[in-house]
Amino acid sequence: MPRLLFVALAALLPDVAAAADRVTGADFATRSEVFARNGMVATSQPLATQVGLDVLRHGGSAVDAAIAANAALGLMEPTGSGIGGDLFAIVWDAKTKRLYGYNGSGRSPKALSLQWFKDNGYTTIPPYGPLPVSTPGAVDGWFALHGRFGKLPMKDLLTPTITYAREGFPVGELIAYYWDRSLPRLREQPGFLDQFTIDGRAPRKGEIWKNANLARTLEAIVKGGRDAFYKGDIARTIGASVQSAGGFLAYEDLAAHRGEWVEPVSTNYRGYDVWELPPNGQGIAALQMLNILEGYDLKSWGFGSPEHIHVFVEAKKLAFEDRAKYYADADFAKAPVERLISKEYAAERRKLISMDKAATSVVPGEFTTQGDTIYLTTADRFGNMVSLIQSNYRGMGSGVAPKGLGFILQDRGEMFVLKEGHANTYAPGKRPFHTIIPAFITKGGEPWLSFGVMGGDTQPQGHAAIVVNLIDFGMNLQEAGDAPRIQHDGSTSPEGQAAPMSDGGTIELETGFDHAVVRALMRKGHRVRHADGSFGGYQAIGVDVKTGVYVGASEGRKDGQAAGY
Incomplete structure (x- = not known):
């Protein structure tokens, strides 16, 4: 009997394992998208x-x-x-x-x-x-x-x-x-x-x-x-x-x-207009990354391939060096936004990327110019x-x-630079460089997606990743946020206080990427480690303007909820 019982249980094990996978959608999705007609909230x-x-x-x-x-x-x-x-x-x-x-x-x-x-x-x-x-x-x-x-x-x-x-x-x-x-x-x-x-x-x-x-x-x-x-x-x-x-x-x-009130700025990524706010925030870093990535056939490489991760990280390195040098309060130092988010500039910067080797040193472009959040x-x-x-x-x-008021004051002033001549140098009455950025996508002049990803330096990387996941890899709104994330650390700090990147930095990968991919990245010279935490917190609402149906998604790494009525 014990042997028969063992055989019977063994026969059931494949079905038990299969039951752990989602019936629909990607295996890494934590839940389904939410649909509603009259309204939607995702927090x-x-x-x-x-x-x-x-x-x-x-x-x-x-x-x-x-x-x-x-x-x-x-x-x-x-x-x-x-x-x-x-x-x-x-x-x-x-x-x-x-x-x-x-x-x-x-x-x-x-x-x-x-x-x-x-x-x-x-x-x-x-x-x-x-x-x-x-x-x-x-x-x-x-x-x-x-x-x-x-x-x-x-x-x-x-x-x-x-x-x-x-x-x-x-x-x-x-x-x-x-x-x-x-x-x-x-x-x-x-x-x-x-x-x-x-x-x-x-x-x-x-x-x-x-x-x-x-x-x-x-x-x-x-x-x-x-x-x-x-x-x-x-x-x-x-x-x-x-x-x-x-x-x-x-x-x-x-x-x-x-x-x-400020005018949002955008770039077109494969037919979709991706919108961010101009500095003193870091939103245009996502647009710079997307412009560089548009020159590669990410879809043919596939999500999580060595080529996908490599060019994503290299594009981030280039964008973040510009971020460190130019992004600041426009009332004190006007960044060359139009040039930074242009297709021509992206084509120039893309030439600096080698498909065979990780960059260990990156410098910002040259122009003549005048972490923890809720989304x-x-x-x-x-x-x-x-x-x-x-x-x-x-x-x-x-x-x-403050005494008796029930809230805590921010420490955003930490982001200023304490050295002369930098765009983000401390000055009285000045807005510091900011990491928090909302995003929006339109298509053909109509709304398509409202979204954001929380978390310091994660945010522009997360914005670019969401766009790529949706448009290049065909993920749905929930899958795009739940997909394992790529985080690169090691570029010059946003305050410009760190030395320029000289060792290539480190790629942190969430669970879900193949070990063979990690080895391929290391052969290109990347330093790779397993993420010791989760990256950001994503919420999104998309809309089908023809039917008026909203679709919502909420970060699986957080405690949040997308709901409609």
């Missing part, structure tokens, strides 16, 4: 997705839903977002049939100078504490977007988060993990332990978290509008908290803040779509939590 937190959906059901626009979901994420995912940070967005307006870009990044303190850093022995700006704090732009961004495209009162958009903040919500597994990891480096910062721990520890997964301070702050914003944040008691408290900790951000910096996307029944990204930088930002 990295299911409760925030539901907040956005409720807004759509009550007649709100895609912008209304995005604001409501973003507010909820600031409460539910403080490890990546909050009203102490900045915001960027691309909006597709169905009425005018065009894209609108918004740059909601804040500026450096006017009282802080480059000379102060030199006089006090700094060669880089520290990542935590009061010195890297720049003016938070998210709240101003909400009101700018709402003033142009909103339909419901701001009270209706913020009340769900106010309620969750007072009554509490269960913390998700991944957020609890990152919260706990942030604690050792931030516990000494002013206000952090008091406002973002439970008896000195991070909340555990499933544990109820409340934030009455944030509820009061949001109520003040509902009552007093954006000026309640930038010109009232909140601004005074922010300034006092930062300066008492030894920083420079002042009430006057907040009172002077204004984000700005969400929404779409409404009117055909409007929003691609929005928001961040504290470095997860929970500076760690400085």
